[in-house]
Amino acid sequence: xxxxxxxxxxxxxxxxxxxxxxxxxxxxxxxxxxxxxxxxxxxxxxxxxxxxxxxxxxxxxxxxxxxxxxxxxxxxxxxxxxxxxxxxxxxxxxxxxxxxxxxxxxxxxxxxxxxxxxxxxxxxxxxxxxxxxxxxxxxxxxxxxxxxxxxxxxxxxxxxxxxxxxxxxxxxxxxxxxxxxxxxxxxxxxxxxxxxxxxxxxxxxxxxxxxxxxxxxxxxxxxxxxxxxxxxxxxxxxxxxxxxxxxxxxxxxxxxxxxxxxxxxxxxxxxxxxxxxxxxxxxxxxxxxxxxxxxxxxxxxxxxxxxxxxxxxxxxxxxxxxxxxxxxxxxxxxxxxxxxxxxxxxxxxxxxxxxxxxxxxxxxxxxxxxxxxxxxxxxxxxxxxxxxxxxxxxxxxxxxxxxxxxxxxxxxxxxxxxxxxxxxxxxxxxxxxxxxxxxxxxxxxxxxxxxxxxxxxxxxxxxxxxxxxxxxxxxxxxxxxxxxxxxxxxxxxxxxxxxxxxxxxxxxxxxxxxxxxxxxxxxxxxxxxxxxxxxxxxxxxxxxxxxxxxxxxxxxxxxxxxxxxxxxxxxxxxxxxxxxxxxxxxxxxxxxxxxxxxxxxxxxxxxxxxxxxxxxxxxxxxxxxxxxxxxxxxxxxxxxxxxxxxxx
Numbered sequence: 001x002x003x004x005x006x007x008x009x010x011x012x013x014x015x016x017x018x019x020x021x022x023x024x025x026x027x028x029x030x031x032x033x034x035x036x037x038x039x040x041x042x043x044x045x046x047x048x049x050x051x052x053x054x055x056x057x058x059x060x061x062x063x064x065x066x067x068x069x070x071x072x073x074x075x076x077x078x079x080x081x082x083x084x085x086x087x088x089x090x091x092x093x094x095x096x097x098x099x100x101x102x103x104x105x106x107x108x109x110x111x112x113x114x115x116x117x118x119x120x121x122x123x124x125x126x127x128x129x130x131x132x133x134x135x136x137x138x139x140x141x142x143x144x145x146x147x148x149x150x151x152x153x154x155x156x157x158x159x160x161x162x163x164x165x166x167x168x169x170x171x172x173x174x175x176x177x178x179x180x181x182x183x184x185x186x187x188x189x190x191x192x193x194x195x196x197x198x199x200x201x202x203x204x205x206x207x208x209x210x211x212x213x214x215x216x217x218x219x220x221x222x223x224x225x226x227x228x229x230x231x232x233x234x235x236x237x238x239x240x241x242x243x244x245x246x247x248x249x250x251x252x253x254x255x256x257x258x259x260x261x262x263x264x265x266x267x268x269x270x271x272x273x274x275x276x277x278x279x280x281x282x283x284x285x286x287x288x289x290x291x292x293x294x295x296x297x298x299x300x301x302x303x304x305x306x307x308x309x310x311x312x313x314x315x316x317x318x319x320x321x322x323x324x325x326x327x328x329x330x331x332x333x334x335x336x337x338x339x340x341x342x343x344x345x346x347x348x349x350x351x352x353x354x355x356x357x358x359x360x361x362x363x364x365x366x367x368x369x370x371x372x373x374x375x376x377x378x379x380x381x382x383x384x385x386x387x388x389x390x391x392x393x394x395x396x397x398x399x400x401x402x403x404x405x406x407x408x409x410x411x412x413x414x415x416x417x418x419x420x421x422x423x424x425x426x427x428x429x430x431x432x433x434x435x436x437x438x439x440x441x442x443x444x445x446x447x448x449x450x451x452x453x454x455x456x457x458x459x460x461x462x463x464x465x466x467x468x469x470x471x472x473x474x475x476x477x478x479x480x481x482x483x484x485x486x487x488x489x490x491x492x493x494x495x496x497x498x499x500x501x502x503x504x505x506x507x508x509x510x511x512x513x514x515x516x517x518x519x520x521x522x523x524x525x526x527x528x529x530x531x532x533x534x535x536x537x538x539x540x541x542x543x544x545x546x547x548x549x550x551x552x553x554x555x556x557x558x559x560x561x562x563x564x565x566x567x568x569x570x571x572x573x574x575x576x577x578x579x580x581x582x583x584x585x586x587x588x589x590x591x592x593x594x595x596x597x598x599x600x601x602x603x604x605x606x607x608x609x610x611x612x613x614x615x616x617x618x619x620x621x622x623x624x625x626x627x628x629x630x631x632x633x634x635x636x637x638x639x640x641x642x643x644x645x646x647x648x
Contacts (some may be wrong), residue, residue, distance in 0.1 A: 001356050001406040004249040004511035005349035007289045008192055008222060008256075015346045018146070018256055018290030019337055021048055026297040026322055029305060030061050031104050044296060047320060049090050051330050052337030053110055055146055056094045057292050057596050058259070062101050063110045066131050077138065084144040093146035095194055095292075096139065098180075102157035104314040112453075118158045119176040120169070121173075121321045133183040140189035141221050148189065149196035149258075150180045153226065155209045168210025181219045190463035192221030198259070200224040203364045204247045206375025214364075217251040222290070224258030227279075232557035235387055235607050238278035238639075242286035243383050247359070249287065257283055258288030264298075264327065273328035274639040281605055281641050283452040285591035287350060293333070299323040309427045339643055343601050343625045347469040348593040353397035353578040355568075356409040357385050358428075361402040362419040367483030371449050374419060376387070377551075381443070384554040384564075385415035391565035391586035391607075393579045394497070394572055410436060411575040413568065415550035416443035427459060433538030437575035441545035442512035444473055446505055453512070462544040463519030463535030466512065473510035476502050481547050482526040483563075489532075490570025497572075498563040500547065502648040503555040512546040519544070532567075543571060560607075561586035580619045581646065588614045588636065588639065592646075600646040606636040621646045 001109075007015040025044060028035040038181075048056070065076045080096075101108055116124035123291040132150070139145050151157070155164030177195060184193050201213040206227070213223070225244045231237035241260055248255045259277055262272055281289060299315040300322035302308050308315045310382060315322075319330035339345070362370065379538050382398070389396040396413075399405050401424045405412070412428060414420070417440060420428075432438045436483045439461075451473060459465055468474070481500040488494050502509065518537035522543075535542045545567070554560050565586045572578050581590050581602050591603040602623065606612060614634040623631040623644040631644045 001353045001399060002410050003350040003395075003397050004252060004255065004287045005289065006252055006254040008254050011190070016165075017340060017346050018055050018292065019053055019333070019340070020057060020095070020292040021053050021319060022259060022292055022295040023056035023058050024295065024297075024299075026299060026318075026320075026324065026412055027301060029302045029308070030059070030100075030108075031064070031305065032074045033061060033064050033079050036082075038082055038086065041083060043324060043566055044320070044553055045086060045089070045090055045092060045327065047324060048296060049092060051326065051334040053333065054089070054092050054410070055286070056092065056296070057097060057149065058094045059097045059100045059152060060135065061108070062099060063108050065135070067109055069112050069127055070130060070136060072131075080139075084139065084142050087144035088142070092515065093144050094513040095147045095149055096135070096145065096454070097149040097152050099128060099151040099154065101151075101158070102153050104307045104544060105311035107157050107160060118154065119172040125176060125179060129183045132180050133187060136184050136189050137187040140187050140191070145191055147191045147221070148184050148193040149194070149224070150177070151196040153196070153198050155197060155200065155211060164209035165207045165212065170208070170210045170212050170215060173210040174212070174215045177216055177219050190552045192577050194222050194224045194256075194258075196224060196258070197245070199223050199248060202375065203250065204244055206377075206379045207364050207372075208366065213248070213250055217253060220253065222254040222256050223250070224256050224566065225249040226259035227257070233560050234558070235391075235560035236383065237547050238275075239282055239387055239606060241279050242282040243386050245283050245286040245288045249398060253289045254290065256292065257288050258292050259294045260291075261294040261317050261329070263313045264318075265313040265563065273332045276329045276332040277336070277641060278605070278639060280333070281603060284345070285593070285603055291333075291336075293319065293329070296320065297324065297447040306610065308576050331415050339626075343593070343643065344595060345593075346602065347596045349596070351395060351592055352408075353395050354409055355389065355394045355396045355411045355413065355575075356399040356406060357382055357389065357396050357413045357415065358405065358417070358420075359398055359400045360420050361415055361424070364402060370419075371447050373447055374445070377418070377446060380412070380554040381550045383477045384550045385413055387560055388550070388553075388562075388564035388568050389413070390589045391561050392572065393567040393582040393590040394568060394577070395579065395592055405431065407431060407434075410577040411437060411572055412422040412438045413571070414438070414440035416441050416548040416554075418443045418445045422456055425456055425461070429537070432540040432542055435539035437541050437543060437571060439543040439545070439571050440547055441547065443551050444507060444510050446508045448507055451507055459517065461535070462514075462533065462542050463517055464514035464530075464533060464544065466514050468513065473507060474513050476504075476509050476511050476547070478502060478526065479532070481552075483523045483531045484526075485523045486521055489573050490573035492566060492570045500549050500563055501552055501556045501559055503552045504548070508548065508551055510548075514544075514546060554574060581623075582617050582619075583614045584617070585612070585614055587612065588634075589614070602644045604634055604636065604642045604644070606638070606640045608636075609638050611635065611637050618646070
């Protein structure tokens with residue numbers, strides 16, 4: 001399965017990476033164009049440039065740039081001219097953002113809006129189109145302009161109480177987006193353009209906010225996720241943005257981490273650096289080819305201005321403090337850019353995957369008479385499966401059922417998947433018969449509507465006789481599921497026991513009672529009941545787990561690493577898809593990248609809060625450090641990253 005590593009290109013056609021920062025000056029914030037200080041701007045840009053940042057994302061504060069209909073403020077335009085010229089003088093670029101009506105916990109209307117609908121009112125849409133076209137035409141030929149963004153998180157501007165979920169009309173949104181992107185391109189502008197909405201559509205969230213990524217993808221040149229997760233587990237947190245990047249393998253477009261970051265009010269300086277390091281490297285390994293953290297500086301001088309007066313934590317998302325001094329986050333970005341340079345990362349790509357996590361189409365499609373909880377559950381289970389696969393050092397692909405499943409993988413994982421379509425199941429049976437291993441874990445859902453596995457021909461597919469009763473769940477009554485293996489399976493020896501945490505509500509905390517009918521029992525639970533079974537079919541096999549192990553882990557705080565990684569590693573071994581470089585400790589994740597000239601690089605990413613030593617196992621080749629020296633035992637600092645080259 002091919003995995004996305006698409007990149008934007010320079011005007012000369014060379015692949016490029018964007019390393020940038022979202023920018024407001026420390027003396028102005030969103031009102032910086034009123035309070036424009038070119039000396040401060042120059043100083044701030046130089047600090048970013050010294051730390052490897054060559055790009056900013058800049059913002060036209062809408063009430064200032066367009067004070068009246070069909071009117072642009074000439075002073076604001078001249079100040080932005082100066083801003084662009086200062087970028088050019090430093091060899092830097094910027095991405096102008098047009099419709100800035102939302103920022104940092106505050107919405108601002110231009111005075112002339114008069115309550116008109118953002119997407120549906122023809123006169124208001126026409127004003128937006130004029131504004132976008134006029135500003136693009138003014139700056140499209142300036143060498144400092146790298147791209148264009150229509151908005152900043154416009155679902156929050158359009159309807160902040162709902163974040164657009166269930167309130168914005170997808171047809172109106174798509175028509176508006178086409179009008180605005182056409183306005184940019186009608187000027188002859190050749191730079192890439194995207195929406196700026198955060199990529200929060202149903203395809204990455206399970207909740208429909210009107211900005212459907214599939215419908216917008218033909219209009220844009222890159223996906224731009226904004227990721228600020230609150231989590232209950234450190235590993236899920238460190239891989240949260242990476243998983244979003246994997247889900248955005250839609251249309252083969254580049255994925256630019258358009259916003260991510262943290263406020264220093266929430267974390268220590270040390271943990272801020274850890275978070276930046278993890279997000280930067282893990283999203284690179286997940287296919288991202290650009291990083292624009294929020295944001296360049298702190299705003300202590302603006303505490304009496306909105307939004308900082310009522311959202312004071314928003315003052316401290318900066319890479320520098322309020323005096324312009326670098327914070328640990330900025331130093332981490334600098335170290336990351338050094339790795340990008342030493343590996344020539346603009347010409348790296350991700351190797352093809354032989355293991356696929358199947359994402360049910362119920363994540364994004366609103367089939368009739370289904371429940372709104374179904375989509376977010378698919379997201380939670382798939383994300384937890386992604387964590388376990390990364391802990392097993394598997395270079396997995398994320399395969400959307402809605403796109404049709406790839407036919408070139410050795411192992412397909414269906415993590416706690418209640419719902420797939422009937423054609424999806426038929427395709428999986430075909431793949432198994434042709435030689436693949438297909439794993440599925442039982443899950444009945446968190447609500448009582450049609451509670452049960454929507455798996456046609458469950459008995460025949462998995463070689464079992466199910467002992468389910470209609471309308472009743474078979475509860476898991478133990479505090480932990482103990483899975484004892486009866487036979488060797490992958491790297492798990494007969495007699496070994498895996499212990500899984502139990503979680504879920506009165507519906508989902510349920511197992512599947514079966515008797516084998518053609519399947520072999522691989523492992524039993526503490527009560528002697530089949531917990532893992534393999535049913536050989538054609539050249540391949542189906543593997544059934546009778547417990548929702550991914551669901552239970554996804555609902556458990558501070559759970560990772562948990563034993564699902566052992567199960568996935570064993571499945572990969574049985575399917576002939578084991579990785580060529582691995583570490584036995586699941587707290588060290590291994591990722592791989594390939595250079596177009598044939599070189600191969602390996603990332604080792606620690607998920608442990610203390611220093612640790614790891615010994616990589618390499619099936620063929622030798623690991624050397626980026627300095628050219630031999631690399632044997634790894635010494636990883638807390639949440640540290642080591643990058644090596646794998647040579648023949």
